[in-house]
Amino acid sequence: MERIDKIKSAAEALACVVDGQSVMVGGFGMRGTPNTLIDALVANGARELTIISNDLGSPGIGLGKLLRNKQVKRLIGTYYTWNEEVVNAFQKGEIDVELVPQGTLAESIRAAGYGIPAYYALASAGTELGEGKETREFDGRTYVMERAIHADIALIQAYKADRIGNLVYCKTARNFNPPMAMGARYTVALVDEIVEPGELDPECVVTPHVFVQAIVKESAL
Amino acid sequence: MERIDKIKSAAEALACVVDGQSVMVGGFGMRGTPNTLIDALVANGARELTIISNDLGSPGIGLGKLLRNKQVKRLIGTYYTWNEEVVNAFQKGEIDVELVPQGTLAESIRAAGYGIPAYYALASAGTELGEGKETREFDGRTYVMERAIHADIALIQAYKADRIGNLVYCKTARNFNPPMAMGARYTVALVDEIVEPGELDPECVVTPHVFVQAIVKESAL
């Protein structure tokens, strides 16, 4: 049997996204954000989405486009101060926002990929963000139980892929992309360059091909 | 202030080990086992040690030396069939052996490094190895609660270090070495080669210098 081809156009790769799904999107402060895939998601038009991401870009930029296009129902993330439209929409009750400590967000997504249903963390215990979470003492300190955060789809950005989907990243554009690749059922990676299997150093692969279902090459490059 | 020098002889690096401590030792099937550091631990002579490792090498070889030298009180690991002296000593009641599923061992050590006191895993639920462990249902399946596994000292093997302690590994000699570097208070890395800071690709560092307190260069090389 011939090798399955994971390389697709952005539109093809996102054709399966439908209303109401949860979508993890990599990036931190506009680095490592898969903008071309976000554009394809805007074109796809799926609504009522739950977006799981560190931030929501800036007004009308990056993930901010999804909010302007009314595709967002709920946000799970850490920092929306960079996009005042999120703050406004939240205060008007137009969207739900679940703020999660940044390390908890990363670890809960990783837990989903690693088959861990729940773990304990110190962050947020006793604070407003920890309200409603089950607590438990270990060695004299109070922890909250955190559940794994799964998603239907992950949209990530990487520097290079090999043809089967192994990925490497560039500097601080790595951020949430590797755990998100693991936390979703279906991961689309936007990359600057595609090479043959064997051309990436097997000691330096950051995201294994196992976690990547579709590869989209950045078209402007 | 001058930069602190982490490069030491094996004897210097292990001088702090005393009776009764817990020592994590990297390696799987004799690859990635820091043999020169094990020899130094034999020379140090500390007794009543708890050794946390995947296996115990072969009779009289690798970690098997510690057993012959009567330095071991307790083993926490996954697979001792390769060393019949462990099986014999366990059956005679000379040492305690706590068998842990291999993935649980790795994850519990990693949890120690990541500040996670406990998490839930499927492996061993309902089996003899799961006896006495707290259980809990998530989404209809029964999990056991696993606690982080900490150690006083980790002895690991890597391929190259830079002078401040960033490490890269060689092929399947990597195995338990990276999580163990994180799970102990004091980590000694045995390496084949030492380079200057900046000579390792910052995208490819596997164990960050933060986790390495002493570097020992393999003397035979």
Added chain:
Amino acid sequence: MIPELSKDAVSNRIARNVAKIINATTDTCLVNLGIGIPSLVANFITNKNVYLHAENGIVGIGALATEEQAHPMLINAGRQPICEAPGCFYTDSTLSFGLIRGGHVDITVLGALEVDQDGNIANWIIPNGKQLGVGGAMDLVVGANEVIVAMGHTVKGKSRLLKTCTLPITGFAEVDVLVTEFAVFSFAGGSPELQDFAPDITLDELRSITEFSFAVSPSCGAMMV
């Protein structure tokens, strides 16, 4: 008469029949090969969408290495020297088992001491025996989507295919397929159903060396020998 096969013949026959199942998969497929007979399966994989995983930290195992090819730091979970396949990658034990625990391993091929009619598997300890080690077996049986057991049909003339396991259990009702040198059973329906058996044995002979009862699939055919 039940043929007496050499140890090598048993191992190779089992490995080839396991490989046949894996080669027939049609999507990308991540496969973990355990210690012993399972590691031989690597030599018979021809499907380009199959990637082989060893829990000591590699995905993308090629064939077992010859003495000239062997690299001192490159082994499988059974400590055998192996080759790299293009696109392979190395990882530590944490991610290696994250692949398993997280359900990303499609198939695991494991040796066993006993399998019973409920699909229970025992393969981690013989109390007071010479085996003391669970390795990755408990992680694999619960984590992998499909569990294929590869083991010799009998030990010292006694069936290892039992009504009820006598040894401590590794995983409950986790066996999906059981391949011995004489038969391939599926547990898809919750109890063993014969899928294929060896042309050098009769069905009656097979029953005589199999303690558990089994159904016979309407499409039952011949194993590769």
Added chain:
Amino acid sequence: MIPELSKDAVSNRIARNVAKIINATTDTCLVNLGIGIPSLVANFITNKNVYLHAENGIVGIGALATEEQAHPMLINAGRQPICEAPGCFYTDSTLSFGLIRGGHVDITVLGALEVDQDGNIANWIIPNGKQLGVGGAMDLVVGANEVIVAMGHTVKGKSRLLKTCTLPITGFAEVDVLVTEFAVFSFAGGSPELQDFAPDITLDELRSITEFSFAVSPSCGAMMV
């Protein structure tokens, strides 16, 4: 009279006095620099055993980058372009926060909205305000061994050093040191003790813009200005 300092002067003065504390450490020291004033601290670090961490995934930050030095994919947690220090490494958000949660970060320098006399810190939300984001603040205050708060002493003439925080708390009794443009307080004893204050302000003036009561260290000296 209390001097009116420019925003830049406030920021730089605070950053220099935080750096002074960090430069005085004698072991290897991993330091996380938060958004805003804390990120300026990078420019004043001279101790070779200090390594700077940004939670978006780098350890080994050099100075803030000039326009010519800036790399499009290299920023700190405040989205500012930065330089690499030799021996730096990149990681993902998981390990980056493992360093924090696991207690491997020796010092975190954080901005804040309010600090109170019990060492509570509020810095993640202004209800119905323009700030909606916790970022890494909650992970940092509980994970880092030492929490240094770097913030302007007042906002619109009102003290941010309060008897009791009015905003939702980020972490309870976690503040170890508080540095403003006019004073350095230690919370080692559980309540604020003045360590140093600015030469351009009197102790009475300092009390007049500080809501919480504080002790004065016997060795109290002058801040760097």
